[in-house]
Amino acid sequence: AQKITQTQPGMFVQEKEAVTLDCTYDTSDQSYGLFWYKQPSSGEMIFLIYQGSYDEQNATEGRYSLNFQKARKSANLVISASQLGDSAMYFCAIVSTGANNLFFGTGTRLTVIP
Amino acid sequence: DSGVTQTPKHLITATGQRVTLRCSPRSGDLSVYWYQQSLDQGLQFLIQYYNGEERAKGNILERFSAQQFPDLHSELNLSSLELGDSALYFCASSVSLPQGASGNTIYFGEGSWLTVV
Numbered sequence: 059a060q061k062i063t064q065t066q067p068g069m070f071v072q073e074k075e076a077v078t079l080d081c082t083y084d085t086s087d088q089s090y091g092l093f094w095y096k097q098p099s100s101g102e103m104i105f106l107i108y109q110g111s112y113d114e115q116n117a118t119e120g121r122y123s124l125n126f127q128k129a130r131k132s133a134n135l136v137i138s139a140s141q142l143g144d145s146a147m148y149f150c151a152i153v154s155t156g157a158n159n160l161f162f163g164t165g166t167r168l169t170v171i172p
Numbered sequence: 173d174s175g176v177t178q179t180p181k182h183l184i185t186a187t188g189q190r191v192t193l194r195c196s197p198r199s200g201d202l203s204v205y206w207y208q209q210s211l212d213q214g215l216q217f218l219i220q221y222y223n224g225e226e227r228a229k230g231n232i233l234e235r236f237s238a239q240q241f242p243d244l245h246s247e248l249n250l251s252s253l254e255l256g257d258s259a260l261y262f263c264a265s266s267v268s269l270p271q272g273a274s275g276n277t278i279y280f281g282e283g284s285w286l287t288v289v
Contacts, residue, residue: 089272095280101260103280105174110273149215155272158228159205160264162215 060085062150062163069168071140078125079135079166081150087111090154092133094124097147097165106148109133137168145170175199176281178263184287190251193284195263197244203227203266204246205278206238210259221246222269253288260285 061084071077083092094106109117109124117124125134137144147167151160175198185191197204206218208231217230221240232238235253240246250257264280 087272089274091270091273091275093278100282101285102174102282103262103264105277105279108275108277110275112273153270153272153278158222158269159217159220159230160270160278161217164214 060087060090060152060154060157060161062152062161064150064163064166066166067164069166071137071144071168071170073142073170073172074139076136076138077140077168079137079148079150079168081133081135081163083131083133083150083152085152085154087154087156090152092124092126093151093153093160094122094133094135095149095151096144097149099146103149107135140170142170142172144168174279174281176201176263176265176279178261178281178284180284181282182285182287184289185253187253187255187288189253189288190249191253191286193248193250193261193263193286195246195248195265195281197246197263197265198279201265201267201279202244203269203276204240204244205262205264205266206232206246206248207262207264207280208259209262209283210256213259215262218248227269250286255288258286258288 177196218232220228
């Protein structure tokens, strides 16, 4: 079984500041992938960043980075230099071997304050 | 733009009716997924196809069915619609099967907003 837990229903951050969105996961598989997606109010689901369980380096994509702590089973998303356009729902998701699909957390709503 | 195309973007229909949602995956992607997002249930996996074959099934109701055609596009059929079926339906695609830490990124379309009245 796989499970994603996002404990922060809502977060606020000042524009230009950095923010960390928490994600913990549970899986018994050794091989798994962790994803973060952004969902603006318009509804689309936008892929942000991916981390594989065997990756030794933390993934980075522009202003997004993933703080991957395998022993703690956490995969927190760090957004640097927040922008107003970052205001959205953010979902953490996991895919394990043989699951053939993503399991999502409940999401965190981020609001960037000018 | 993810490259995954979903139509229609919005539709309103009456209870008891049937609708078909269409999805064109990204060019080269063989795997297609369908998800339902509602306010009370969150994001729920419905079904997955790989190169025309069903490979995984989630919480898909018997009133719902899907298929992936030889040209790799997919359709999700929703019948005997109920008010509770109102949701945002996502199609997603990836090059291959997810396979754990394979690095297969799953890209989502913009979704089809279904309102049942």
